[in-house]
Amino acid sequence: MFSITVRDHIMIAHSFRGEVFGPAQRLHGATFLVDATFRRPELDDDNIVVDIGLATQELGKVVAGLNYRNLDDEPEFAGVNTSTEFLARYIADRLADRVAEGALGEGARGLTGIAVSLHESHVAWASYERTL
Amino acid sequence: MFSITVRDHIMIAHSFRGEVFGPAQRLHGATFLVDATFRRPELDDDNIVVDIGLATQELGKVVAGLNYRNLDDEPEFAGVNTSTEFLARYIADRLADRVAEGALGEGARGLTGIAVSLHESHVAWASYERTL
Amino acid sequence: MFSITVRDHIMIAHSFRGEVFGPAQRLHGATFLVDATFRRPELDDDNIVVDIGLATQELGKVVAGLNYRNLDDEPEFAGVNTSTEFLARYIADRLADRVAEGALGEGARGLTGIAVSLHESHVAWASYERTL
Amino acid sequence: MFSITVRDHIMIAHSFRGEVFGPAQRLHGATFLVDATFRRPELDDDNIVVDIGLATQELGKVVAGLNYRNLDDEPEFAGVNTSTEFLARYIADRLADRVAEGALGEGARGLTGIAVSLHESHVAWASYERTL
Amino acid sequence: MFSITVRDHIMIAHSFRGEVFGPAQRLHGATFLVDATFRRPELDDDNIVVDIGLATQELGKVVAGLNYRNLDDEPEFAGVNTSTEFLARYIADRLADRVAEGALGEGARGLTGIAVSLHESHVAWASYERTL
Amino acid sequence: MFSITVRDHIMIAHSFRGEVFGPAQRLHGATFLVDATFRRPELDDDNIVVDIGLATQELGKVVAGLNYRNLDDEPEFAGVNTSTEFLARYIADRLADRVAEGALGEGARGLTGIAVSLHESHVAWASYERTL
Numbered sequence: 001m002f003s004i005t006v007r008d009h010i011m012i013a014h015s016f017r018g019e020v021f022g023p024a025q026r027l028h029g030a031t032f033l034v035d036a037t038f039r040r041p042e043l044d045d046d047n048i049v050v051d052i053g054l055a056t057q058e059l060g061k062v063v064a065g066l067n068y069r070n071l072d073d074e075p076e077f078a079g080v081n082t083s084t085e086f087l088a089r090y091i092a093d094r095l096a097d098r099v100a101e102g103a104l105g106e107g108a109r110g111l112t113g114i115a116v117s118l119h120e121s122h123v124a125w126a127s128y129e130r131t132l
Numbered sequence: 133m134f135s136i137t138v139r140d141h142i143m144i145a146h147s148f149r150g151e152v153f154g155p156a157q158r159l160h161g162a163t164f165l166v167d168a169t170f171r172r173p174e175l176d177d178d179n180i181v182v183d184i185g186l187a188t189q190e191l192g193k194v195v196a197g198l199n200y201r202n203l204d205d206e207p208e209f210a211g212v213n214t215s216t217e218f219l220a221r222y223i224a225d226r227l228a229d230r231v232a233e234g235a236l237g238e239g240a241r242g243l244t245g246i247a248v249s250l251h252e253s254h255v256a257w258a259s260y261e262r263t264l
Numbered sequence: 265m266f267s268i269t270v271r272d273h274i275m276i277a278h279s280f281r282g283e284v285f286g287p288a289q290r291l292h293g294a295t296f297l298v299d300a301t302f303r304r305p306e307l308d309d310d311n312i313v314v315d316i317g318l319a320t321q322e323l324g325k326v327v328a329g330l331n332y333r334n335l336d337d338e339p340e341f342a343g344v345n346t347s348t349e350f351l352a353r354y355i356a357d358r359l360a361d362r363v364a365e366g367a368l369g370e371g372a373r374g375l376t377g378i379a380v381s382l383h384e385s386h387v388a389w390a391s392y393e394r395t396l
Numbered sequence: 397m398f399s400i401t402v403r404d405h406i407m408i409a410h411s412f413r414g415e416v417f418g419p420a421q422r423l424h425g426a427t428f429l430v431d432a433t434f435r436r437p438e439l440d441d442d443n444i445v446v447d448i449g450l451a452t453q454e455l456g457k458v459v460a461g462l463n464y465r466n467l468d469d470e471p472e473f474a475g476v477n478t479s480t481e482f483l484a485r486y487i488a489d490r491l492a493d494r495v496a497e498g499a500l501g502e503g504a505r506g507l508t509g510i511a512v513s514l515h516e517s518h519v520a521w522a523s524y525e526r527t528l
Numbered sequence: 529m530f531s532i533t534v535r536d537h538i539m540i541a542h543s544f545r546g547e548v549f550g551p552a553q554r555l556h557g558a559t560f561l562v563d564a565t566f567r568r569p570e571l572d573d574d575n576i577v578v579d580i581g582l583a584t585q586e587l588g589k590v591v592a593g594l595n596y597r598n599l600d601d602e603p604e605f606a607g608v609n610t611s612t613e614f615l616a617r618y619i620a621d622r623l624a625d626r627v628a629e630g631a632l633g634e635g636a637r638g639l640t641g642i643a644v645s646l647h648e649s650h651v652a653w654a655s656y657e658r659t660l
Numbered sequence: 661m662f663s664i665t666v667r668d669h670i671m672i673a674h675s676f677r678g679e680v681f682g683p684a685q686r687l688h689g690a691t692f693l694v695d696a697t698f699r700r701p702e703l704d705d706d707n708i709v710v711d712i713g714l715a716t717q718e719l720g721k722v723v724a725g726l727n728y729r730n731l732d733d734e735p736e737f738a739g740v741n742t743s744t745e746f747l748a749r750y751i752a753d754r755l756a757d758r759v760a761e762g763a764l765g766e767g768a769r770g771l772t773g774i775a776v777s778l779h780e781s782h783v784a785w786a787s788y789e790r791t792l
Contacts (some may be wrong), residue, residue: 425556427557
């Protein structure tokens with residue numbers, strides 16, 4: 001199995017609901033390093049998993065929709081705890097949509113899986129992986 | 133599949149028995165960066181894998197039992213090569229016990245796997261993963 | 265010249281005023297890795313710059329006052345752009361106060377400088393250094 | 397499942413053929429951080445996955461054959477796009493050969509998988525994993 | 529003294545002349561992580577060292593002139609050993625020119641120093657610093 | 661001012677004397693990442709600070725004398741707290757001796773300073789710098 005991973009980042013504000021979150025129930029924020037991994041069992045005709053330039057560009061578009069925002073104010077996330085885990089899935093699902101739409105090129109049709117990791121600090125991160 | 137990972141570290145002394153270890157048969161030491169990963173297929177009602185605060189706290193308790201010690205002097209490890217791999221399993225198994233005891237919260241009942249990685253330097257690390 | 269550095273982190277929300285900040289004028293957030301460096305020309309009688317345990321503890325206290333907060337709501341920062349550079353100085357000055365109060369131990373009287381770096385992402389950071 | 401990973405690096409020149417590569421069709425170069433992971437379900441009699449010293453040494457020998465070279469001039473790679481993904485597989489396969497030849501010790505007979513990751517920068521990396 | 533640093537990277541081919549370089553006399557390549565630091569004694573009216581967006585953009589323009597190239601073929605570097613140290617100075621000097629031209633904004637007139645570090649691997653890097 | 665830095669690491673055991681050290685008074689250990697920096701105001705005739713190969717080799721020799729040892733048993737350190745700060749100076753002074761002996765090449769006569777940083781974990785490090 002092969003994979004390539006590209007990294008971007010976002011800086012957002014949000015708050016959580018639920019006693020389990022303790023002080024993180026207050027409005028605070030995070031820099032998330034966002035690592036998007038694309039997997040496939042065999043390389044394409046160019047000897048690659050996917051065009052790394054397109055992968056970087058599409059990840060950039062997906063995270064641009066979140067960057068420099070207060071997620072508490074986004075209608076899309078009304079009533080949702082935008083936890084690191086949740087955001088990893090959100091980004092992975094948007095990337096899966098892009099692949100299905102052909103935005104990562106025809107060669108990307110061979111992709112079989114996507115994983116997204118979000119580092120919220122040097123001592124904590126979360127991941128979500130799914131098939132395509 | 134979702135996961136969250138938290139990082140802590142320990143500073144220990146130990147030695148190894150066996151020619152394969154070369155100069156590491158002498159009493160020496162290591163800083164281990166300890167990364168504990170908790171996995172589950174779906175998020176809980178709070179939209180998380182497990183309370184990251186509790187996960188950090190319980191990892192801290194587990195590694196506190198090893199920290200600032202000469203592992204050669206610990207009765208628990210008598211006659212054991214406390215290799216990086218071995219310590220990864222040791223910590224993963226202790227964390228599994230904590231989950232079973234409910235120390236990571238009721239929501240942690242949904243966890244299905246634990247992985248622990250120990251970085252012994254910037255150029256070498258070991259991992260162990262198990263189901264719950 | 266000797267120094268020791270300890271690392272902590274905070275997760276905050278804030279916004280900036282001024283066209284130069286572009287989209288960062290919106291309420292957003294950041295994880296700041298906070299590196300505090302303490303300098304002195306000679307080691308103390310224990311062969312150290314300062315008790316690293318106390319340094320870690322005092323840095324922890326200083327950043328706890330900022331953590332999980334929306335800095336826009338803090339009276340202390342009313343009308344202030346809480347830029348990465350500004351926060352580096354803010355933390356350095358609080359640490360300098362602690363040193364002067366003796367919170368880092370009597371040996372810390374020999375410290376001659378403090379520097380604080382805040383990493384706002386893997387591709388951007390800021391620093392402030394001052395004498396004591 | 398257990399694993400150990402060792403890191404080395406190479407500095408090479410190469411170029412790519414295919415419009416998808418854009419400016420990387422020009423002769424350029426890369427530093428690749430090379431992480432080689434060895435997996436097995438149970439530890440050997442020494443409580444290790446494989447002798448980390450031998451693993452480091454054999455990885456060093458494999459990458460020495462690529463280091464400080466223009467891959468476009470290597471007969472072995474004539475007509476091949478030496479992408480990061482391709483090189484990950486190339487190195488993994490060479491390491492698998494070494495294991496089969498006994499170069500990593502008799503204990504290494506218990507290894508069941510190898511994975512190789514190549515970091516081409518702080519924001520992009522590729523991996524290949526295979527069974528033994 | 530305050531500073532901010534922004535990171536970019538380039539992937540280049542080159543070779544060196546001189547026995548001291550050993551195997552690096554052959555055509556090879558490198559990924560350089562490029563960290564550009566801007567210093568000034570006091571913050572500007574916006575409470576910043578320099579607009580981090582402009583700093584990132586200008587660093588990007590400077591390194592774009594080197595990226596995906598064989599430096600041996602660049603007339604500008606004919607007969608020059610394009611060592612890591614040399615390239616650090618080259619980039620620092622180009623950035624100094626941009627500051628003088630006003631490309632980093634009027635506020636950047638207060639900058640007093642620039643430093644550039646190039647990481648050629650996880651185990652080697654070089655720096656150059658100069659006044660403005 | 662120019663500099664180059666090379667990284668190596670050691671794994672040692674030791675203990676400290678003095679109440680300030682708390683649990684670190686027990687025999688424990690550390691992995692130290694060792695970064696050695698060499699400075700000079702102008703590059704030599706090869707356009708470098710110092711031969712990075714020789715610098716790596718000489719740093720390797722210096723740290724080999726400490727690696728895989730219990731520093732409490734080394735006569736050289738009898739009665740000495742081998743703190744991270746102390747070891748940074750120890751290594752810097754040994755490297756300065758090597759430079760004076762010509763082990764880093766004739767070109768190294770132009771070096772004007774050495775700095776050594778030891779990372780004892782991902783959250784704590786120490787440095788020492790001196791002139792030549």
